[in-house]
Amino acid sequence: MNKTELIDSLKEIIKPYIQDEAAFQNLTEDTKFIDDLKINSANLVDIVLDVEDKFDIHIEDDAMENMLTVKGAMDIITDKIGAK
Amino acid sequence: MQNIRETRGLEAPRYVMTIEKIISVLPYTTPFLFVDNLENIDENGVTGTYTYPPESYFYKGHFVNNPITPGVILTETMAQIGLVCLGIFLMKDKIEETAEFPKMAMTSNQTDYFLPVYPGEKVTVISRKEYFRFGKLKCQVEMRNEQDELVCKGIIAGMIARK
Numbered sequence: 001m002n003k004t005e006l007i008d009s010l011k012e013i014i015k016p017y018i019q020d021e022a023a024f025q026n027l028t029e030d031t032k033f034i035d036d037l038k039i040n041s042a043n044l045v046d047i048v049l050d051v052e053d054k055f056d057i058h059i060e061d062d063a064m065e066n067m068l069t070v071k072g073a074m075d076i077i078t079d080k081i082g083a084k
Numbered sequence: 085m086q087n088i089r090e091t092r093g094l095e096a097p098r099y100v101m102t103i104e105k106i107i108s109v110l111p112y113t114t115p116f117l118f119v120d121n122l123e124n125i126d127e128n129g130v131t132g133t134y135t136y137p138p139e140s141y142f143y144k145g146h147f148v149n150n151p152i153t154p155g156v157i158l159t160e161t162m163a164q165i166g167l168v169c170l171g172i173f174l175m176k177d178k179i180e181e182t183a184e185f186p187k188m189a190m191t192s193n194q195t196d197y198f199l200p201v202y203p204g205e206k207v208t209v210i211s212r213k214e215y216f217r218f219g220k221l222k223c224q225v226e227m228r229n230e231q232d233e234l235v236c237k238g239i240i241a242g243m244i245a246r247k
Contacts, residue, residue: 042191042243045220064218 013050017043029071101176118161129212132165138203153201166211166225167242187245195238
């Protein structure tokens, strides 16, 4: 899966939880889930669970703490898929 | 008192998160405590009860000359028993370690209501854990009256600070 495909998959997962449509339309790797997309911490957990299902991976508590930005999420997913 | 061993005993006192203990650390009091007793609690869920005193303040206004327990109070009762009590149980090691009550907040709830609850009625709340991950506790919760009829049910979630 290339970078564009990965971002597209992520966007599909996070779309139901975003509260700032403009920030979502202008999403980049640097976009922050909570600060920019106004997602709350509970829905960020939902995103992590959806990511686990979508990519068939398991994310630990420590790893989630790095999942604050789109890039952070991409790094974790890439890392976990690579380790499979 | 079964908690006597929690005080400094002869053996290394092993902390036990008893039902009494859970209720004693609940961060609520009258007129917003909606837990009387827990019938059982384990890693997967909790069952508890509450009786709404007829003199409860909200009956004065809900409704005029027609007191019925407000739906938000039913939901709050489901959350206090089903989510907060279970959350305390699941976080017992942390609470023991830090001697502090963890910060908690309800983050979502979706409830369907089926029957009214009148002043003085006793209800039983049954909560089943869907998951507890990354500090989010999500439960399927239902409330039944003394006739074992379904009063309301829903899905309630909250965040528990882990640090």
